[in-house]
Amino acid sequence: MKEDEADGFSRGALAGIFGGLFFGYVGLTSVIPVLPGFVRDEYAASNLVVGTVVTATAFTALLVRPVAGHLADRYGHRRVMQAGALAVAVFGLAYFLPFGPLWLIAVRLVLGAGEAALFTAGAAWTMSIAPHHRRGQLIGLYGMSMWGGISLGTFLGALLENFGRGAVWTFSALAGLVAFVLVRTVRDQETAAPSGAGGLMLRPALVPGLALALGSAGYAGLAAFAVLHLEGRGSGSGVVVLSCFSAVYAGTRLFIGHFPDKYGARRVAIWCGAGECLGLLTVAAAPNLPVAVLGSVVMGVGFSLLHPSLAVLVLDRVDPARQGAALGAYTSFWDLGLAAWGPLLGVVASGFGYPAVFVAGAVCAAAAGLVALSLPQRKAVPA
Template structure:
């Protein structure tokens, strides 16, 4: 008996932590929060600006401050989770996200709101990498594949649902809260998440914790700031000298970051983003796929929110609900995603690009023929088809990125993927949003929107063409 007990005890001690169904729900709930908050403000910006008497440049900072802080600190958040324990960072990051959301909702002026949004982005960067790292470390085999598919579906659905929820909350004006409700709604969700996480999220950490790469962290932050800050603020501020100097500094900062990381890797130290990790073909190819997808997606969401409210004169609720068919189609198509990729392989990604292109072109036709009295019903076919196409791409791309990342580096791998995604989301708002705003005075709202939609089609096509280079089955990735 004593021998049996000893063997059982050893097995329990060496068994990897398991993430149950309720634990998976909890981490996916946390994964949705930062993405919902990136998009939820799009529909609320006009009301926010009027209430706070904020200029266009300051409103851009409300969006960009969150996105840049989030992108800059994500990889560091993943490394800290590997070092100190992912559950601990998850709980701390979630609590901080709730407190900073409360600060955003109670902000007395525009600059206090900007500061709270930057802090909220930093809290999200501490929380989100732990979601992917926990899934990678506490699931195995088919359960991991299913969990990653659900993560991708959650991410895509959160991006669309955020904009819908924003419109509903602003229009509902709960207790006179107006735009503030888009931030305050996070607080009860965070409380629920914390209660669940304490009970059902297992602690995982790297067996060989790696120290923080201070120089690499600073150089990565400078690189992303040099690129994203001028692109986000340039149009609103009239492209002053600092924006051009910052863009000119970006390639030098990026090159310095890469040289420092490669030197540290070759010397046997542990850099923030190990170049050896990028030798995983699946991760490298997946990152290349996720960038054009995210740029096109976020640019579309930002521009459609402005065009429907400022051009078609729709209120925040109709402007948000116009995206509902996209969310519904995304949800149901993503549920079928694992079966489709099991049967047809990674060609599903390229097929999704074709479907999404058809959806965007249908949206463009509805805009061309219905403007300025655009009927939301006319947008339903295009939105639904585009949502289905997105669902065939995003969950599968995320699964490809992390398919070969070892559990010991799950935090770093997840941080790298989400940094690429978040940077591309911010880049999409900056580039396609800037293109749209620059064209409006010359072409009018309708034609500026049509040109921007065609630019989005280009980004989707790039994703589809790159997807054709993937091995047919995820399991065959080198």
């Protein structure tokens, strides 16, 4: 494979890893627009059952990420990432089997484990071949591959439903197969970690993970309540706020994703917490759509680099042989945060109104910055 002359890492390897992640998430999310109606129409299921089927992946993903990271450290990143992609391919076909809602929940639980294996092993693999001074940038771009797969997958799933739900199930499986093939094209250069190496929930991941969980509150609030908040202010275009946030989130990682490497991950994480806080307060106080969009832009810049900055802080504090387990433990805090903040912010909205949701998110974002402040400083790498 051709290697980057300046940094000495294989761009072809990154293409295979990033492409595998992208197509894996295309397969995983293509069923999302179809599942609710399918469960309702085929099995006359209640809203509780529909919600459980759709979100079941989060439960196993939360639990399996540290395990997947540990297995990647011990047995190889490619092997674990391939297992995740294969789960997407095989269990994409399992939607064809008419065994009822309990079967669908079981399928989704397995897919959650596959998602955890795919993402966590790929993240650790990326970091194992990334130059030290580009880790923050590459972990950010890796995350963009996931979000790109999610966006395209949901769009294509909704489009393919016009040809029948079977077309969606088949496409989901094929996308997982493409992911498997792409990962397989990458040469496995990693070595197994010693069998007695540590536990699953590593101490170096706990404090950055706490900051990530706090930072996720703002995203949860924006995704769940931005449209309703703007409707309450007399604007029916709240979806524009979400679209602008998503665009800025992606653009930030593309154009200034190297900031954690250049200026220091701790410093950038602190400023990210402050930026997310300011953006959320702007959305909370926004009297109209343009001000709310401005707030979403500021929030998007801050939130975009929070995760890669904190991930670099995790890697700075862990033995290289345990990077997979550490990243798996760290990423679990994202799942935990979203699972917790959704219902909690719903209570806030019911008791205090929609603006209070964004104020609460801003307080959590500021707390995330303070938590980052408590971590050791990493020296910036000269450009």
